[in-house]
Amino acid sequence: MCLAIPMRVAAIEDQMATIESQGLTQRVSLLLVPDARVGDYVLVHAGCAIAVLGEQEATETLDLLREVLAFEDREEAGEFEDHGDS
């Protein structure tokens, strides 16, 4: 619910940023972080950027997020299926 994801600002128009992440683009409000610039990494939650991150900090978090996502993919593929009773 409170998950927020670092994304890179590709363009800004009227306090709305076009954001790219993992090959997808989306529009995000910059109302809460008006100082964000093109090229910055911002933390995005519920359609709003809520913080500006340093690049190194953002990419570290992204690396870890990718690991989590890869884990979830494998999990969904049933690799970690646990058939025991808990």
Place this chain on the structure above:
Amino acid sequence: MGTPEHSKPGGPEEVRRLADALRQVSAGRRLTFMEVCGTHTMAISRYGLRQLLPQGIRLVSGPGCPVCVTAMRDLDTVVALARLPEVTLATFGDLVRVPSSSSTLAAERAQGADVRVVYSPFDAVELAATRPDRQVVFAGIGFETTAPAVAAAILDGARRELTNFSVLSLHKTMPAPLRALLDLGETAIDGFILPGHVSVITGSLAFDFLAREYGVGGVVAGFEPADVLAALVRLAAQREPAVAIEYTRAVRPEGNTLAREVMSQVFEPSDAEWRGLGTIPGSGLVLAPAFRQFAAEERFSVDPGPSREPRGCRCGEVLRGLIDPPVCGLFGKRCTPEQPIGACMVSSEGACAAYYRYRDIGE
């Protein structure tokens, strides 16, 4: 580049090193730490962090999952709104399967109600703009992380002069339930793992009262295994209770002041009912007088009738950190993520769901 995968910051080597450090600083003491953020609940179970802890350290979940702490009466109101024929009810996916007294939004949708899952409150504004024939109601839940985004969406709706957009604000603020828990005094808590993304907005200063007034420390943590362990090391090492930030990548002591201004422009504090904790004065957010025309509870008069808690469900005690989920008689038997009875089993961030999904082992 050039750094081996396992020794990267946050990698397995660091996790092991932090687990060793925790063993040293805790030195066999019995300590109970509480996390109050659903994303932490999920991370702790997912990464199996409990299995890495020294014996004396116990982690309990508090009231940190927005869906879980939403009172039954409020869930009943959401369902009653969805049943109105003119209403398109938009909300986050987490809310759709949560049982109210007699139904769920998913069940209502199956029976013809217009229920939409949106990723952002701006999607609901957009929906209202494109469907002037429908009354779009956004059921807003979430803490300080989410409330500013909803406030920003309401400002957007106001700017576009939308008369078919409204919000049922079930938003809550986080410091208040921690105070309530400590006042109750029924859970012995030696420190809090404080919520990372709530603190992006509130800042760590909003939690200073924990140390100052209650003598309980807290560390604002990020969401990677190394973040959580590093926070635990810092909590266990505290000689004097203090509130500190481990998640320095995103959190500043003062938080996001502008986001809080936007939030208090659109919302005002109200008393709110929390599952498990009862009514906490000033812990909710309702629309401020200048934005009252966007308040769904005023636009539509719905009477959800008397609410009923599911029999045998111990969600309230789980949310106060009094029992671990498997202690509940329904856990894993009649109550599973596929057939949830209580809210804590529905949301993926609920303590029961996290325990069940990852077959987490307590102490």
